[in-house]
Amino acid sequence: MTEAEIREYLQNYRNRKTIADYKVQNGRKDDRDVVCIQAIENCMRLLPDGLGDILRMHYIERKSLRKIAAEHFYCKDTIAKRRDEAIALMGVCLANV
Numbered sequence: 001m002t003e004a005e006i007r008e009y010l011q012n013y014r015n016r017k018t019i020a021d022y023k024v025q026n027g028r029k030d031d032r033d034v035v036c037i038q039a040i041e042n043c044m045r046l047l048p049d050g051l052g053d054i055l056r057m058h059y060i061e062r063k064s065l066r067k068i069a070a071e072h073f074y075c076k077d078t079i080a081k082r083r084d085e086a087i088a089l090m091g092v093c094l095a096n097v
Helices: 003-011 013-025 032-046 051-060 065-072 076-093
Strands: none
Touching: 003 013, 003 032, 003 051, 003 076, 013 032, 013 051, 032 051, 032 076, 051 065, 051 076, 065 076
16 A cells, blocks of 8 residues: 555545445455454554554544643644654555555
8 A cells, every 4th residue: 555545545544444344244354344443443553652542543543633732741743743654654564455
């Protein structure tokens, strides 16, 4: 997956996850949506230094970067950089998907 595809999946995570769950229930475990969502979830768990948590809070819980920054006592730009680093690392993790 490219970084652009990863961002698109993360930005539409809830919809993609719902679709993937529906496809799994109907026996389509090898569908691209299912494979991609499972791979993204696995890679998020493997990210170092809380990077996966930043992605989870921003994309899945829909928290703003400003709110995440305030909760963790960082500036918004720092959180944005860490988000971008996390997506770049996920690009490496998901290169073969």
